[in-house]
Amino acid sequence: MSRSGRSSRPLFRRTWWTAFIGFFLLCAGWALAAPYDASPDEAQHIIRAAGVARGEFAPKPEAAGGGTGAYQHIPVSLVRDNCWAFHPDKSAACAKAPGGDEHVEKVATRAGRYNPVFYAVVGWPLALWPNWLGVTLARLISAGLVSALLACAAHSMVAWTRHRIAAAGVLAAVTPITAHLAGSVNPNGVEIAAGLALIAALIPTMLEPEQPLRRAAMVQIGIAGSVLMTVRALGPLWCAAIIGIMLVPATRERLRALLRFRPTWWAAAALFVTGAAGALWTVVMKASELAPVGAPPELTLAQGLRHEVIVRWPNYFTELIGVPSWLDTYLPNTAYDAWYLALGSLILPAFAFGRWSDRWRLFLFFIVPFGxxxxSDAIGAHKYGFGAQGRYLLPVAIGVPVLAAYLLGRRDVLDRARSARLVRTIAVVVLPLQLAFLAYTMIRWQAGVGTSLTYTPLNPLAGTWHPPAGSATALLTAVAGCVVLGFWAWTSTGRRAEAARQERQASVSES
Structure with a gap:
């Protein structure tokens, strides 16, 4: 086993750190480019984070801000009105930047009852610097958390499986909305990344019975699952769904091996404790409560479901790729079509050539979050309206392209050379799209995006508003991230990576 450890450590350093740096720079580009309150409800999450940083972990649940509302005592320098959200032709220049008067007041937030763990990690800069510096540092901490989880997923798929095409699944799964959320104060980004890290560790653990079980995989399952079940109210349900999909159907031999493997029980204990704690918090603090919006009372469940499938599902698909800002910035349809092509090149062949158990897993990773x-939306539509967004589905749905890429390798649909070419082709498609989404959203924030022939700005470095670090700094940071991720895609499918993978597999088999 020691020989295996020696051979796997250099591979870990190469794959994990390269992926981490690439994802972090990409997410940091979004963090540096965004105005205050740039993503849905970011200001509400900032207020919650600043309150937690001041020790207000469990404020009294009350009607404050609607839904899961509560009050937090925070510096008023962080309380700012949003004058541009939902107006895509209006820049952020009308808004007042955070900073200035730092006296503390009682402020309502819709995120006041959310689990405090995420906010405790990202919120401490807001207590020290309740201004742009604190907001930027909080965003960068969030970007770091997300990038660490994404790097774990990338390393799992490249180093713990024998199929180089698995790297394509990671590149296609991390859509621009994930990078956008990661670069803001919003627990949804961490939730999505934790779901991907959990799935990526379960794939080699459950689907490669000829390989020995790994302690590192169990550690990743325990950590990623615990994070997933902590940051948002649906986390325990999503974690149970992911584990259930990967466990059933599983071979009896693999299940017996898991039961005999002591780290399995440590991971299970961690998941049980954090899941119970997360569920208990949600129940006690009423952290899933919604605010009534006066929806039509005559709406039936059947009508609500029809509306979901016919009207809302197309929106969900678009939002899974990314509708940045406050769901008010749609890129040209060709950007979404190109990403769908990348996803389809993995998903359709995997479904066509996979076994029945493979097809069921792919289908369940899709239908469970959508269902x-x-x-949930249809049941409460008569009271709460239709409030769900595509990003809510991603912690589970993100498993579809990752599992599909793995299955293409597992079923030998392509030889090694063609697998490498497909990975690199997908990198060439999706990484420029990552930059296109950021650049277009920067135009929306800085100048507004027009729909007329006379007003269609296309320069992400111009406009009436600019981020404190500068537009060029933000964009170049993301460019650097995509270059590093491209390097990761090339090197993870190269001959040296394949030789290292084969050496590691031989070392594990001998031990």
């Missing part, structure tokens, strides 16, 4: 969100 849960659609049913």
């Amino acid at each position: 849960v969100i659609s049913l």
Whole structure:
């Protein structure tokens, strides 16, 4: 086993750190480019984070801001009105930047009852510097958390499986909305990344019975699952769904091996404790409560479900790729079509050539999140309206392209050379799209995006508003991230990576 450890450590350093740096720079580009309150409800999350940083972990649940509202005592320098959200032709220049008067007041936030763990990690800069510096540092901490989880997923798929094409699944799964959320104060980004890290560790653990079980995989399952079940109210449900999809159907031999493997029980204990704690918090603090919006009372469940499938599902698909800012910035349809092509090049062949158990897993990774969100929305539509968004589905749905890429390698649909070419082709498609989404959203924030022939700005470095670090700094940071991720895609499918993978597999088999 020691020989295996020696051979795997250099591979870990190469794959994990390269992926981490690439993802972090990409997410940091979004963090540096965004105005205050740039993503849905970011200001509400900032207020919650600043309150937690001041020790207000469990404020009294009350009607404050609507839904899961509560009051937090925070510096008023962080309380700013948003004058541009939902107006894509209006720049952020009308808004007042955070900073200035730092006296503390009682402020309502819709995120006041959310689990405090995420906010405790990202919120401490807001207590020290309740201004642009604190907001930027909080965003960068969030970007670091997300990038660490994404790097774990990338390393799992490249180093713990024998299929180089698995790297394509990671590149296609991390859509621009994930990078956008990662670069803001919003627990949804961490939730999505934790779901991907959990799935990526379970794939080699459950689907490669000829390989020995790994302690590192169990550690990743325990950590990623615990994070997933902590940051948002649906986390325990999403974690149970992911584990259930990967466990059933599983071979009896693999299940017996898991039960005999002591780290499995440590991971299970961690998941049980954090899941119970997360669920208990949600129940006690009423952290899933919604605010009534006066929806039509005559709407039936059947009508709500029809509306979800016919009207809302197309929106969900678009939002899974990314509708940045406050769901008010749509890129040209060709950007979404190109990403769908990248996803389809993995998903359709995997479904066509996979076994029945493979097809069921792919289908369940799709239908479970869509079904849960659609049913929940339809049941409460008469009281709360249709409030779900595509990003809510991503912690589970993100498993579809990752599993599909793995299955293409597992079923030998392509030889090694063609697998490498497909990975690199997908990198060439999706990484420039990452930059296109950021650049277009920067134009929206800085100048507004027009729909007329006389007003269609296309320069992400111009406009009436600019981020404190500068537009060029933000964009170049993301460019650097995409270059590093491209390097990761090339090197993870190269001959040296393949030789290292084969050496590691031989070392593990001998030990």
